[in-house]
Amino acid sequence: MRKILRLPEAALVEDTAGELVSQADYLKDPARHSAGDHPLGVRAVPADKVEDLSPYLGRLALVAIEFPGPGEGRGYTYARLLRQRYGFKGEIRAVGPGVKQDLLFFMFRCGFDAFELAEHENLAEARAALHRFTLAYQPAVPRAAVQEARFTAAG
Amino acid sequence: MYHYDSTDQTLVDQRVAEFRDQTRRFLAGELSEDDFRPLRLRNGLYIQRFAPMLRIAIPYGLLNSTQLRMLASIARRYDRSYGHFTTRQNLQLNWPKLAEVPDILADLATVQMHAIQTSGNCVRNVTSDHLAGVTADEIEDPRPYCELLRQWSSFHPEFTYLPRKFKIAVSGAPADRAATEVHDIGLHLVRNAHGELGFEVLVGGGLGRAPMIGQVIRDFLPMGDLLTYTEAILRVYNRHGRRDNIHKARIKFLVKALGIATFREQVEAEWLDSRAFGSQLTQAQVTHVRGFFQPHPYASLIDLDPTVNAGADFKAWYRYNTRAHKVSGYRVVFVSLKPLGAPPGDMSSEQMEAVAQLADEVSFGEIRVTHTQNLVLAEVPQTELVKTWRELKRLGLATPNIGTLTDMIVCPGLDFCSLANAGTISVANQLQRHFDDYDYLYDIGEIELKMSGCMNACGHHHVGHIGILGVDKHGEEWYQITIGGSAREASSLGHVIGPSVPQEEVAAIVGRILDVYRELRHEDERFIDTVRRVSATPFKERVYAKDLAAA
Numbered sequence: 205m206r207k208i209l210r211l212p213e214a215a216l217v218e219d220t221a222g223e224l225v226s227q228a229d230y231l232k233d234p235a236r237h238s239a240g241d242h243p244l245g246v247r248a249v250p251a252d253k254v255e256d257l258s259p260y261l262g263r264l265a266l267v268a269i270e271f272p273g274p275g276e277g278r279g280y281t282y283a284r285l286l287r288q289r290y291g292f293k294g295e296i297r298a299v300g301p302g303v304k305q306d307l308l309f310f311m312f313r314c315g316f317d318a319f320e321l322a323e324h325e326n327l328a329e330a331r332a333a334l335h336r337f338t339l340a341y342q343p344a345v346p347r348a349a350v351q352e353a354r355f356t357a358a359g
Numbered sequence: 360m361y362h363y364d365s366t367d368q369t370l371v372d373q374r375v376a377e378f379r380d381q382t383r384r385f386l387a388g389e390l391s392e393d394d395f396r397p398l399r400l401r402n403g404l405y406i407q408r409f410a411p412m413l414r415i416a417i418p419y420g421l422l423n424s425t426q427l428r429m430l431a432s433i434a435r436r437y438d439r440s441y442g443h444f445t446t447r448q449n450l451q452l453n454w455p456k457l458a459e460v461p462d463i464l465a466d467l468a469t470v471q472m473h474a475i476q477t478s479g480n481c482v483r484n485v486t487s488d489h490l491a492g493v494t495a496d497e498i499e500d501p502r503p504y505c506e507l508l509r510q511w512s513s514f515h516p517e518f519t520y521l522p523r524k525f526k527i528a529v530s531g532a533p534a535d536r537a538a539t540e541v542h543d544i545g546l547h548l549v550r551n552a553h554g555e556l557g558f559e560v561l562v563g564g565g566l567g568r569a570p571m572i573g574q575v576i577r578d579f580l581p582m583g584d585l586l587t588y589t590e591a592i593l594r595v596y597n598r599h600g601r602r603d604n605i606h607k608a609r610i611k612f613l614v615k616a617l618g619i620a621t622f623r624e625q626v627e628a629e630w631l632d633s634r635a636f637g638s639q640l641t642q643a644q645v646t647h648v649r650g651f652f653q654p655h656p657y658a659s660l661i662d663l664d665p666t667v668n669a670g671a672d673f674k675a676w677y678r679y680n681t682r683a684h685k686v687s688g689y690r691v692v693f694v695s696l697k698p699l700g701a702p703p704g705d706m707s708s709e710q711m712e713a714v715a716q717l718a719d720e721v722s723f724g725e726i727r728v729t730h731t732q733n734l735v736l737a738e739v740p741q742t743e744l745v746k747t748w749r750e751l752k753r754l755g756l757a758t759p760n761i762g763t764l765t766d767m768i769v770c771p772g773l774d775f776c777s778l779a780n781a782g783t784i785s786v787a788n789q790l791q792r793h794f795d796d797y798d799y800l801y802d803i804g805e806i807e808l809k810m811s812g813c814m815n816a817c818g819h820h821h822v823g824h825i826g827i828l829g830v831d832k833h834g835e836e837w838y839q840i841t842i843g844g845s846a847r848e849a850s851s852l853g854h855v856i857g858p859s860v861p862q863e864e865v866a867a868i869v870g871r872i873l874d875v876y877r878e879l880r881h882e883d884e885r886f887i888d889t890v891r892r893v894s895a896t897p898f899k900e901r902v903y904a905k906d907l908a909a910a
Contacts, residue, residue, distance in 0.1 A: 250602075274397050276522025281597050284517055288636045304666065306398055307380060313516035326389075337373050339366050340691045342638050344517075353366040354510055355586060355638035 207327055208297070211317040214331045219320075224268050227252045234260050247299065254282040258290045266295040268320070271302030280314045287315035287345045305333040315345035360421050360725060361506045361651045363471045370513065371468045374475060378402050379461035382385045386458060401481060401519065403474030404460055405777075411787040413452045413460060414774065415467060419487040419505040419529075420448030420728040424715035427726050429470040431711035437463050440708045444696060446819055447526070448486050448728040449477055453775055475513055480521045480608075482512035482593075486528045488536045489729040493737045494650060495685040499556055499623040501531035503648040504585060511586045511638050518593045522600035523608035525593070528563075533786050538730060538846035540564050540573045541822060543610045544592065547577065557581045562622070563614030564593060564850075566816035571611045572850050574619045576626060576794055578752045582645060584630075587637035591630035593816075595622070655723045655738055658717065660688020663741045675759040675797065676748050690721070694734035694751060695758040696730055699791045702784045704732035710754050717750050731768055732760065763800045764808055764873075765791050772812030772829065773836070779812030781829025781836035786810065786865050792859040793866035803873055807845070822846035824887045825869060826853040836867050842872060842898055843890040857903040871902045 210217045224247040225237055237244060243265030248254055250270065257267065267286060269279040279298065286292040297318035298311045302322055304322050311319065321330055341352045343357035363371070378648045384390040390398075399405075403414035404575050415430065420482060422430075430450055431874025438452045438460050442874055445451055467473055487504045492500045498791060505592060512518070513592060517721055518525075539545030545561035558580045580588050596610045614622045632751065666674045697703050707713075718726050721743040722736040729735055734756075739747055747844040751757035760766045767790065772783030787810065794800055809823030820826035822853040826841035841853030860868050873886075875898050880889045890898070 230707075264651050276602070277480075277522075277597055280520065281594055282515045284636075289632060304394060306377075306394070308715055309520055310514075310516040313580060336377055337370065337514065339369055340516070341366075341370070342514055342515055343636070354644070355600075355640065356638060357440075358635045 206323075207321045207325070209319045209321065209327075210295070210329060210335075211312070211334075213308065213313075216270065216327065217318075224266070227257065230260075231256055234263075238263075244276060245295075245297075250276050251277040252283055255290070261286070261290055261292045261294070264292075264294055266318075267292065268299045269296045269316075269334070271298055271307070272300050272301040273302045274304070274307075278304060279308060283315040284345060305330045308333045309336050312346070313344040313350065317346075319332055360423060361418075361648065362501075367471070367510070368468070371471070371473050371763070372473070374402075374473065374514075375464045375468050378464060382457065382461050388512075393517065397479055397520070397847055399460075400479035402460070403467055403477035403650075406459070410454045411457050411460070413455045413463065413474060415443070415450045415452070415472065415474050416444075416477045416484045417448050417450060417472075417728050418509050419485055419491070420489055420730070422726045422728065424718045424724045424726065426470045426472055427715040427718070429466060429736065430470070431708040431715070433463055433466055434711070435708040436476040441705055442711070443702070443771060444704045444706065444728050444732050445479075446730045446732065446770075446817060447484055448489075448730055449484055449787045450728075451771070453771070465905065468898040471682070475798075476519075479519075479525070480523050480525075481519045482508075482515065482521075482525045483514070483709065485509055486526070486537055486542075486730060487726045488530050488532060488537060489735050490682070490737070491531060491693060492654070493684050493686075493689075493691055494532055494534075495683065497532040497535055497685075497846060498550060499531045500649075500652050501529040501537075501546075502550055502652050503645065504546070504548070504558075505529050506648050506651070507585065507640065507644070508589070509565070510573060511589075516574070518590075518597060521593070521597055521784070522602045523605065523610075525596075525610065527589075534846065535846070535848040535850075536730075538819070538822065540595055540848075540850040541566055541570070541819075541846055542573065544589065545573045546585075551579045555581065556584060561587065563611040565609050565611045566813045566819060566821050567609065568606055568816075569611070570816065570821040570852050571615065572852070573682050574614065576619065577621050583640050583642070584634065586640050587634040588626075588630055589625050589853055590637045591633060595625050595629050599625075605730065605747065623788050631655055654686075657686050657689065657738075658740065660686075660740055660742070662687045665690075665741050665744045669745070672752075672759075673745065673748055675801075676752075676757055679759045679763065679801075680757065680761045681744070684738065686692060686738075690739050690743055690744060692739045692744070692751075693729075693761040694726075694736065695761055696733050696758045697760055697766050697791075698755050698758045699765075700788060701755075702771070703767055703787055706734075710756060713750070713754050714756070717747060721747055731766065738820050759797070760800065762805050764794050764803055764806050764869075765800065768823070769810045770812050770817035772810075776812060776817075777817055779829065780814075780831035781812050781838065782862070783810050783818065783827075784831060786827065786829075786838065786862060789863075789866045790869065793870065802884060803876070808869070809844070819846065820844070821852050822850060823853060825872060827865065827869075832859065836862050839860065840865075840872070840902075843887065843895055851891075856895055856899045868902060872898055 245266030561573035727735040773779040809817035810827040846852030
């Protein structure tokens with residue numbers, strides 16, 4: 205089983221979401237998927253348009269966003285959109301082979317609150333990576349988590 | 360100039376610690392080459408043909424003497440006692456050792472410097488006008504806005520893994536000395552009808568394989584929205600820029616594919632939705648940062664003519680290597696890094712230290728780097744010009760060629776770069792030897808020659824009045840010549856005037872181009888103006904004419 209770190213404590217948790225439905229499958233017939241025994245989760249890949257999920261976010265406990273490799277950056281924007289534009293309060297989990305310690309701080313700042321670590325990732329180092337920087341210039345999503353030292357958001 | 364506060368220093372120090380740990384993990388085999396590459400690139404570290412190359416950020420080209428001394432010391436301690444200034448106003452070290460790079464970054468941090476985001480697919484060092492703050496034609500000093508952009512773009516959580524690199528240039532004057540029209544975003548400080556300060560915003564310019572001139576996306580952006588609007592552009596690009604083909608990934612391809620009107624609609628819609636969550640820029644912040652760029656405590660001096668009773672050497676240097684300063688009694692001095700026989704843009708540790716000393720003595724301790732790969736002492740009292748000239752001459756930094764043919768922009772080329780197809784430094788030396796007659800150079804007058812060793816165009820050849828591009832032809836180094844390019848206001852891209860030529864013929868071909876110019880020019884007409892007036896056709900017809908080629 206993959207290791208999942210979940211904020212706020214960065215605790216190692218079991219995957220409670222069960223099977224994730226791909227965004228493409230989910231959107232074919234959203235009514236067919238219901239929470240059932242497990243909280244319902246959708247898995248988006250970089251090419252998905254995350255705003256297509258917006259009508260259904262109230263039914264979702266979890267949106268997982270895939271990071272296939274080190275250079276893929278669309279997921280950062282998707283998490284911010286989910287949190288800020290669509291007010292999603294559920295879990296946003298970074299998944300895929302690109303979820304490695306050196307990217308966690310940026311993911312966390314964009315609104316991810318759970319991280320399914322890639323294979324061979326060191327758990328202690330990954331936890332520490334969430335605190336690598338104590339300050340940031342820009343406003344981001346978890347407003348109180350890191351001191352926004354310069355620019356702040358109006359919203 | 361800007362001074363770090365505890366926030367800036369803490370972030371840079373934490374970044375050094377992070378990169379030290381990343382380097383350790385890489386060297387211990389815990390981090391793969393594929394995973395390490397984007398991390399080292401975001402700290403300016405390339406793996407080149409012979410050694411790593413480290414690109415150190417010089418934000419908008421501004422240094423103080425302490426920083427220049429540290430660069431000299433780093434080059435001496437960790438490299439071969441020289442560095443190379445680039446078209447992005449940065450400094451590159453060609454021979455550092457990977458294991459020592461964290462120590463170099465730590466040394467830089469002690470003088471408020473870094474190598475953050477000097478490469479990689481992220482927002483790069485923001486560049487600007489090397490005459491900022493001292494030129495009479497300026498609407499407003501652009502450097503405070505460069506500094507605000509530097510801070511905002513550093514470790515931006517959403518935009519550090521873009522489809523491709525992203526370059527921003529800011530100009531505060533109508534005369535564009537920062538090549539803003541060939542940047543991903545070009546910002547021009549302007550005032551609107553109410554006298555309020557803001558920006559004209561250009562997007563989608565760039566050089567490389569498919570050069571394009573930026574287009575206006577917004578005539579007037581209010582100051583407070585500088586960062587929120589930039590974020591909206593970057594968000595549209597981050598989502599929709601191509602990631603499947605590295606050669607089509609710059610924002611210019613997205614702008615071209617959508618058309619500027621559609622791209623603008625998308626950005627404006629994104630901006631409306633996101634600006635409340637974005638980085639707001641308050642008047643207090645602007646005022647605070649502008650406070651760092653206030654005029655120096657100038658003495659009350661009157662303008663002199665320092666060439667009275669001076670020798671011909673000094674007169675030539677004064678005419679070509681100095682420029683007007685907006686304050687009477689002062690002069691802008693160029694430090695030429697284009698001497699005969701040395702790679703353009705290179706500078707030794709000894710030269711850096713001596714120029715730092717000179718800056719302390721005559722120019723308020725500040726030094727600027729130009730995108731044409733020279734340095735500038737921007738605030739020299741005219742009474743100190745003779746002394747300054749003597750010292751620069753002693754250092755080999757007073758070649759009186761600024762703005763002339765031999766003041767060329769040249770990338771490092773095949774001698775250093777793993778991307779290059781052809782050498783550039785040897786061709787630069789060939790040109791310097793061929794055109795070593797100052798009467799001839801001065802007769803040719805103002806001209807910009809720019810040379811790149813490959814399509815990536817680090818030497819800006821597309822926007823050279825004369826552009827030279829190195830190409831690989833069956834394993835040999837050949838050169839394609841263009842004319843008519845310019846990165847000044849009303850930018851233009853050069854036209855190819857004929858087949859590529861072998862290395863040994865480059866200077867002769869450039870000579871023929873200049874012969875045609877001398878024949879066709881009107882009195883006092885610059886090369887670029889002649890080309891624009893008569894088009895490239897006469898040059899095409901005559902430079903490659905058979906009788907000439909056979910001669």
